[in-house]
Amino acid sequence: MEKISRPFSYIRYDHIDSLDPKDHALLQQARRATSLAYAPYSKFRVGAALQLSNGIIVSGANQENASFPAGICAERVALSTVSSQYPGCKIEAMALSYDNKAGESDHPVSPCGICRQSLAEWEQRQSFPIKIILGGLTGEIYIIEFASLLLPLAFSAGDMTV
Numbered sequence: 001m002e003k004i005s006r007p008f009s010y011i012r013y014d015h016i017d018s019l020d021p022k023d024h025a026l027l028q029q030a031r032r033a034t035s036l037a038y039a040p041y042s043k044f045r046v047g048a049a050l051q052l053s054n055g056i057i058v059s060g061a062n063q064e065n066a067s068f069p070a071g072i073c074a075e076r077v078a079l080s081t082v083s084s085q086y087p088g089c090k091i092e093a094m095a096l097s098y099d100n101k102a103g104e105s106d107h108p109v110s111p112c113g114i115c116r117q118s119l120a121e122w123e124q125r126q127s128f129p130i131k132i133i134l135g136g137l138t139g140e141i142y143i144i145e146f147a148s149l150l151l152p153l154a155f156s157a158g159d160m161t162v
């Protein structure tokens with residue numbers, strides 16, 4: 001019997017102004033993208049902004065539906081846009097923000113489980129780390145070195161090979 005531990009760490013900043021200029025701009029874009037959400041049910045408007053290796057920033061926002069499972073998260077809206085509009089382009093970083101119309105938006109929130117799975121596979125496919133920047137409309141910021149840190153023991157394509 002053996003207990004296996006995997007370390008998890010992230011960087012915390014008190015304020016967006018402490019970020020380097022590229023991360024600062026990406027988080028601001030994620031904050032702006034919250035206005036593109038269609039979230040009449042949850043009132044929780046999420047914005048994602050992806051920094052591409054060609055210099056372009058792609059953003060996305062959550063799109064809900066009266067049939068709740070048909071809704072899609074901001075992260076996967078943005079990821080799908082990259083596949084469709086900039087195929088082959090690497091994603092260097094993703095910023096995530098939110099505007100909670102039913103409460104506060106003053107602390108970082110982290111991607112949901114499905115989005116973690118999608119991000120992990122993207123990272124694997126492109127063989128390049130995706131830095132994750134998390135922040136509300138105000139308050140502290142977390143930076144995670146790369147996306148798959150958020151999903152230890154992930155299920156992946158390699159598990160299906162014989």
Ligand code: THU
Nearest residue numbers: 042044046062073074111112115
């Ligand atoms: N949501 C996202 O867009 N991303 C996440 O990582 C967490 C949740 C959305 C889905 C739904 O529209 C709303 O936030 C409340 O769960």
